[in-house]
Amino acid sequence: MNASELAIDLAHVAKTYGGRVHALQGVAMQVRRGEIFGLLGPNGAGKSTLVKILMTVVRPSRAEGYILGAPIGDKATLARVGYLPENHRFPRYLTGRQTLTFFGALAKLDRPLRHRRAAKLLDTVGMAAWADRKVGTYSKGMMQRIGIAQALMNSPELVLLDEPTDGVDPIGRRDIREVLTRMKQEGRTVFVNSHLLSELEAISDRVAILVQGRIVKQGTLDELTITKQRYEIDVAPAPPLEPIALPALARAAFPAIAWQTREDGVLRGQIPDGPWIELEYSTFRLGTIDPITLQPILDALRVAGLIIRRVQQVRPSLEDLFLETIGGPNASHAAGAALEVAGVRG
Amino acid sequence: MMNQTLAIFADAYRELNHKKLFWITLGLSGALMAIFALFGVSDDYVTFLWYHWTNVFGLTPAGAYRVIFSLAAIGFWLTWGATFLALVSTSGIFPDFLTAGSIDLYLCKPIGRLRLFLTKYFAGLLFVALQVTAFSVVSFLVMGFRGGIWAPSIFLAIPIVTVYFSYLFSIQVFVGVWTRSTIASFLVTALCFLLFFGVHWIESRLLMLETTLHSQTTFLDGRLKSVEGRIAALDTRPAGSTEPASTRLETALRQREELRARRESVDTFLANIDFWHNILWGVKTVFPKTSETVNLLDLYLVQDDEVPAVVPRRGRFQTPPDPEDPANVEDRTAEARAAAVAVRHRSLGWVLGTSLLFEGVVVALAAWIFCRRDY
Numbered sequence: 001m002n003a004s005e006l007a008i009d010l011a012h013v014a015k016t017y018g019g020r021v022h023a024l025q026g027v028a029m030q031v032r033r034g035e036i037f038g039l040l041g042p043n044g045a046g047k048s049t050l051v052k053i054l055m056t057v058v059r060p061s062r063a064e065g066y067i068l069g070a071p072i073g074d075k076a077t078l079a080r081v082g083y084l085p086e087n088h089r090f091p092r093y094l095t096g097r098q099t100l101t102f103f104g105a106l107a108k109l110d111r112p113l114r115h116r117r118a119a120k121l122l123d124t125v126g127m128a129a130w131a132d133r134k135v136g137t138y139s140k141g142m143m144q145r146i147g148i149a150q151a152l153m154n155s156p157e158l159v160l161l162d163e164p165t166d167g168v169d170p171i172g173r174r175d176i177r178e179v180l181t182r183m184k185q186e187g188r189t190v191f192v193n194s195h196l197l198s199e200l201e202a203i204s205d206r207v208a209i210l211v212q213g214r215i216v217k218q219g220t221l222d223e224l225t226i227t228k229q230r231y232e233i234d235v236a237p238a239p240p241l242e243p244i245a246l247p248a249l250a251r252a253a254f255p256a257i258a259w260q261t262r263e264d265g266v267l268r269g270q271i272p273d274g275p276w277i278e279l280e281y282s283t284f285r286l287g288t289i290d291p292i293t294l295q296p297i298l299d300a301l302r303v304a305g306l307i308i309r310r311v312q313q314v315r316p317s318l319e320d321l322f323l324e325t326i327g328g329p330n331a332s333h334a335a336g337a338a339l340e341v342a343g344v345r346g
Numbered sequence: 347m348m349n350q351t352l353a354i355f356a357d358a359y360r361e362l363n364h365k366k367l368f369w370i371t372l373g374l375s376g377a378l379m380a381i382f383a384l385f386g387v388s389d390d391y392v393t394f395l396w397y398h399w400t401n402v403f404g405l406t407p408a409g410a411y412r413v414i415f416s417l418a419a420i421g422f423w424l425t426w427g428a429t430f431l432a433l434v435s436t437s438g439i440f441p442d443f444l445t446a447g448s449i450d451l452y453l454c455k456p457i458g459r460l461r462l463f464l465t466k467y468f469a470g471l472l473f474v475a476l477q478v479t480a481f482s483v484v485s486f487l488v489m490g491f492r493g494g495i496w497a498p499s500i501f502l503a504i505p506i507v508t509v510y511f512s513y514l515f516s517i518q519v520f521v522g523v524w525t526r527s528t529i530a531s532f533l534v535t536a537l538c539f540l541l542f543f544g545v546h547w548i549e550s551r552l553l554m555l556e557t558t559l560h561s562q563t564t565f566l567d568g569r570l571k572s573v574e575g576r577i578a579a580l581d582t583r584p585a586g587s588t589e590p591a592s593t594r595l596e597t598a599l600r601q602r603e604e605l606r607a608r609r610e611s612v613d614t615f616l617a618n619i620d621f622w623h624n625i626l627w628g629v630k631t632v633f634p635k636t637s638e639t640v641n642l643l644d645l646y647l648v649q650d651d652e653v654p655a656v657v658p659r660r661g662r663f664q665t666p667p668d669p670e671d672p673a674n675v676e677d678r679t680a681e682a683r684a685a686a687v688a689v690r691h692r693s694l695g696w697v698l699g700t701s702l703l704f705e706g707v708v709v710a711l712a713a714w715i716f717c718r719r720d721y
Binding site for chain 1: 353
């Protein structure tokens with residue numbers, strides 16, 4: 001891919017704290033211009049550290065890469081970047097409008113422009129009615145809305161949002177999703193760091209998964225789950241047979257398969273010149289999403305006396321992918337705990 | 347660039363505006379000036395509200411207002427009261443600024459860390475600058491209308507007091523950046539403030555003692571010369587004579603021995619005082635000169651002969667009453683005033699130059715930590 005098509009192009013970003021805690025261990029990642037990119041990872045994986053390095057809040061141990069074509073750490077480039085930090089704290093004595101104009105001034109906007117932008121963005125994030133109240137009186141959700149507006153004050157080409165929906169109610173989350181989608185429609189690149197996988201799944205064009213300071217996967221959801229996409233076929237034995245007869249019926253339907261029973265009781269085999277096949281309780285899983293490949297298999301099941309109750313094409317969710325990547329449902333906690341002990345959070 | 351700088355200053359003003367302590371300090375300044383305005387001085391009387399006292403000091407109205415302003419407004423309020431309140435009020439500026447979630451919002455903007463730090467630093471001095479500006483305007487009017495002194499030099503208080511406070515603020519910022527703790531920032535600065543004052547107090551007392559002792563040596567030398575003259579006149583015996591001295595001559599000889607012993611004793615003590623004074627002088631040269639800096643304002647308002655002198659108690663090395671030279675012995679006030687005047691006239695380069703150098707080093711260290719740190 002041409003470098004000019006990349007908003008963020010990281011070749012090697014590393015950060016070590018105190019010479020012993022390796023928060024980032026050579027992150028390589030590409031974010032294309034105009035896309036919504038999601039960064040996932042368990043607690044302590046280094047997500048916030050990575051974002052803070054990009055925003056010059058944290059000094060990297062090593063940084064090879066570019067943001068909007070300029071080397072990481074170039075302050076002038078930050079005039080074209082918007083950022084919403086996690087757990088941001090705006091001065092409590094400012095009103096929402098003053099907050100936007102103040103941070104607009106720090107982003108080098110002239111006075112008339114920042115007042116115009118502030119008014120427009122307050123409207124965009126639904127805060128126009130509370131614009132002249134002190135930030136100290138705002139709820140968490142209102143703070144997030146002002147935070148997003150603040151990140152957009154300089155009309156940035158690239159917006160980095162660290163946990164933008166943190167503490168926001170479902171309606172607020174929906175509104176924020178809409179704002180992010182609008183940003184993309186306006187041609188901005190949106191980089192979102194979030195724990196809320198379902199939301200990232202809904203809006204992200206591409207994602208990356210960061211585990212213990214390394215990017216272990218990145219791409220579109222389709223690319224990342226292609227090997228896990230499958231058909232699921234719910235079946236029932238024709239009466240008077242009972243469900244307990246299903247394994248025997250499966251063997252009868254596919255006599256050429258050398259079936260093996262796994263420890264968890266799942267029957268698994270490989271169809272000659274075809275996909276893998278599994279039987280768990282009354283559900284067959286088939287390692288293909290090709291409907292042509294599916295047809296003879298359905299025929300074989302019917303011939304063996306099975307009733308087809310449901311056929312569904314299944315793609316793993318982002319959560320499935322995430323949990324599988326970090327090593328199971330309990331891995332998130334374990335991976336996070338390792339770095340939390342060392343005093344570092346991602 | 348100016349947009350960013352102005353925005354940070356405007357933000358600092360809003361922050362001050364939000365703090366109750368800012369308004370409390372301003373209110374106390376106003377109250378102090380109101381009390382000041384209620385004093386009336388004529389050639390015969392000093393009045394306060396409906397009370398009046400005889401003007402025993404023979405102060406002129408102008409001189410009285412200048413001295414009261416020097417003692418109360420400069421010596422007490424600006425040096426102690428307002429400074430303490432300012433320290434309380436500003437101790438949280440940098441720790442709050444460096445809080446996670448707050449500092450990120452600044453560092454992610456197209457502004458260099460050093461510039462951000464320095465702008466925030468100078469904006470932090472706004473508290474004192476605004477307070478002193480208001481105080482100076484009111485003082486100017488009160489002294490003009492009540493004392494008939496229209497002294498624009500009073501507005502020198504704005505830069506002088508701001509510079510004076512900046513010495514302490516630099517320490518506050520350094521501790522604030524280093525520890526990110528408001529309490530540590532306040533306590534360490536308050537301790538340094540007391541330390542600087544303590545060093546100044548001891549040093550100026552030693553200087554006063556030195557001045558007194560030098561005056562003693564001059565006096566004793568004069569007395570010795572006089573006694574030796576008397577001995578020469580009384581001792582008419584030929585050289586080598588064993589004839590006993592007359593009673594008057596014996597008295598004069600005994601006086602000479604006593605004076606020599608006292609002179610030697612004063613010399614020894616003076617050497618000790620010189621030693622310790624030199625050490626404290628060295629320490630003071632490194633430290634910021636808070637008292638001398640504030641006294642610069644005094645220098646422009648109060649004449650040397652109006653300087654209030656603190657007379658030390660009579661010590662064992664001060665000359666006992668001598669009927670032959672009573673004025674030289676009794677008038678300790680002149681010696682004390684001479685010492686106070688000597689402190690007032692210390693070189694501007696030494697007072698401001700070394701203090702600003704101290705501030706520069708402390709601010710540079712704080713800036714280094716600020717620029718190198720991960721947030």
